[in-house]
Amino acid sequence: MRVLTAEQMRAADAAAVAVTGDVALMRAAGEAIAGALRQLAPGARKIVAFAGPGNNGGDAFAALSALGGPSQRVVYAMPAPALSPGRRDAQRQALATGVVLRPFPLTYDDAVAAIEGADIAIDALLGTGARPTIANEFEIAVRALGSGRARVLAIDIPTGVDATTGAAAPNAVRANATISLGAPKLGLLLEPARGCCGALYVGDIGIEAQIDVLGGDVYDVLDAEEFLDLLPARGEESDKRSAGAPLVIAGSAQFPGAGVLCARGAARAGAGYVTVACPETAAAAIRGHLIEQVVVAYDERDPAGAIETLLDLTRRSTSVAIGPGLGLSDAMGEIVRGFLTKLERPFVADASALFHLGKHLDVLRGKTCVLTPHEGEFARLSGEGTIAPGERIARLRSFVTRTGITTLLKGNATLIDDGTTMHVNVTGTSALATAGTGDVLSGAIATLLSQGLAPIDAARAGAYWHGLAGREAARLRPVGVVAGDVAEAFGAALPVRAHSSSTHLRRLL
16 A cells, blocks of 8 residues: 655645545545544544644544534634635535534633543644644644543544654644545654554545656555455465475574574464574574474584585575574674575575675675664664664665665564665564564565565565564463464464455554
């Protein structure tokens, strides 16, 4: 699903207005918001909206008009000296269907009293062009929305956040849900704005044609249906190798668990035959924890022999995961670089492999691969130091443009870039903040590569599924999730395909 910056959204809106008109566009927005209200507050008896002076406020009128019904529907509207045709139509339609229009509250007590007893309150104060500051005239309503007196639905963006950068004012509205009209806005997928959105819905307002021809950088996000479309299906005639046969090169005497977790991630993501290659000093420990996977040992003290052993294993494998727990010795660096130089299979490189590739990225030229650094590893890998707040997108794009390597930058909002499209993953969760979950992710990506997905698709599908598994593991174990729980949750975390073909309202978060 295409993700837009505030500037891109303004361009798409203007193009759509030129084609369909302001009135039709606002009516479509009203229908989408009404659909979200029906989901969030079925049978609501009282719905209150705080409407700003622009078209964001007009969307609230359009929504309550489209919602109809016997509920009490009230809009507290700021003075709007120059109404657009769409807003003028929305207000007229709303009043005709029984919506009550009242003056905007002048005191905090009045604002709190306005939403007292409401089943849901609507934040329709500012649109996507707003900055992460809150002007004085909006502060009373923002404080009331934050009082906890009612659940809050934000239209397009919660007031006080930046729709492009994800910056947020300290007192920004923290909504229970946000409906982003036309397309998700980039900033809403990034911290700290993401924490202000609550459940994030995307409402279709009929501007896909205008979005498809937008210029500028291209951003994308998966939803459940798109993820399921990416996921390879195992054919009825599959055998264990055609189902996916990744080779996991991971683990060491110090970190045998990394090899175990990577192998389990690969297996639980659907691989039919997982082989683990590890140093002789780690083989016994790894074999003690793996039953279904084959473990092959190599002699780390003999880099040339180790490389030949690993290359021989790739003849019976269809992808490679390399790096988790391998260690940082010079001999291991020689093995990693020598092996990857000669490797002809698609691969994912993580952890120790990234350390050994830090000043040798030329080894990856022309390879079919994914790199999966966290921010600390990326600082070394890129050679440009620590990522400053707000620079993750720019730094990743610069690195991928320079190297041509598909890269997944881990974080709560994981970013995946192939130089063409920047993908933002929205399923991340704090449950993944535990040792070894990155090893599980590498195994899952290796399986998807082994099943034929391109690096960018294996990376974004793997990140999406990994996040869902983290959430499922946290549901089963609210405290104390470990990486093995995440691997075991892959199957249960698969989303169920929607029976309805309607895409007018999709949930992302």
